[in-house]
Amino acid sequence: MTETAYAAAPRKTPLWQSISAALTADIAEGRYVPGDKLPTEADLSARFGVNRHTVRRALAEMADLGLTHARRGAGVFVKQVPTDYPIGRRVRFHQNLRAAGRLPTREILAQETRAADEREARALDLAPGTPVHVSEGRSLADGQPMAVFRSVFPAERFPALLDRLAETSSVTRALAACGVTDFTRASTRLTAKPATATQALHLRLREGDPILRAVGINVDPQGRPVEYGHTWFAGDRVTLTLDND
Incomplete structure (x- = not known):
């Protein structure tokens, strides 16, 4: 065979x-x-x-x-690899992202000067109704939305701050131009939240997707509050880490 x-x-x-x-x-x-x-x-x-x-x-x-x-x-x-974002005494958006190898940018979406509400006044150690500057915007890493933010500052102490923010898109540089060359984080509170429709639009998420809200107060070297800030991070794009600097 x-x-x-x-x-x-x-x-x-x-x-x-x-x-x-x-x-x-x-x-x-x-x-x-x-x-x-x-x-x-x-x-x-x-x-x-x-x-x-x-x-x-x-x-x-x-x-x-x-x-x-x-x-x-x-x-x-x-899929995005979540970016490590340290939350410590010195929180600097541009510095943190560059340290992670990302290119940081910020977009200012709205600015106004108005009367402080009760919570803002308490955080900034002001009398209720005292004028405050409010800046709202979006933070990006390599062109991808990472967070939306709202920062509130004492207007009488920093009358030109909104102009400096519009020029630099950097809180650190804007405060330095107004005489505050250093500031530290006095407190931070983190809370998980569902994205609102507006937040989802800015972060390219769906309404209800998980986001992380960070509420913080920054103070100058004398301990006087200079910024009361809210930041809402896209939950799948950032890992918040505690930094004991």
């Missing part, structure tokens, strides 16, 4: 693996960066000429590898 040798047929790569590899290459080459939303299943089906089930399996593989995460009703996003 003779044996007939058959050459082994080349093994075909499953379509879903090819799609996963192509999308992973897109991420590696910078076509999609952390925080970006991937095309919809319908768009990917059209791009690769397959059905949605095959695309779904490819996306599931990428999620298992930690490359993406899905937000119900919003889509599939390239």
Whole structure:
């Protein structure tokens, strides 16, 4: 009896693996960066000429590898590695992000001078109704929204502060221009909260997604309050760490 040798047929790569590899290459080459939303299943089906089930399996593989995460009703996003953000006596946004290898930017969304409410007055050691400057904005790392903030300052002590903030987008530099060359954090309170509709819009989240609220009071070297601040961090983009500096 003779044996007939058959050459082994080349093994075909499953379509879903090819799609996963192509999308992973897109991420590696910078076509999609952390925080970006991937095309919809319908768009990917059209791009690769397959059905949605095959695309779904490819996306599931990428999620298992930690490359993406899905937000119900919003889509599939390239996963971000949370940034360590120290909360200590000296909290400096730009300095903290640069130390983590990220490029920090800040956007001022609104500024006004108005009467302090009871809580603001108490935090800043002012009489209720005393004028305060209020600055609201958004903090970004590498162009991706990381937090929204509201800072309140005693207006009579720093009459030109809002102008300095508009010029520099930096609390540290603005206060230095107004004569406060150093300040430290006197207290910080952290609370988990659901994102409001407005916060979700600014942070590119869904309403109700988890965020971390930090409430702090900064004081000058003489112990006088110079800033009462609220910061709402996107919960999946930052790891708040306690720094005993």
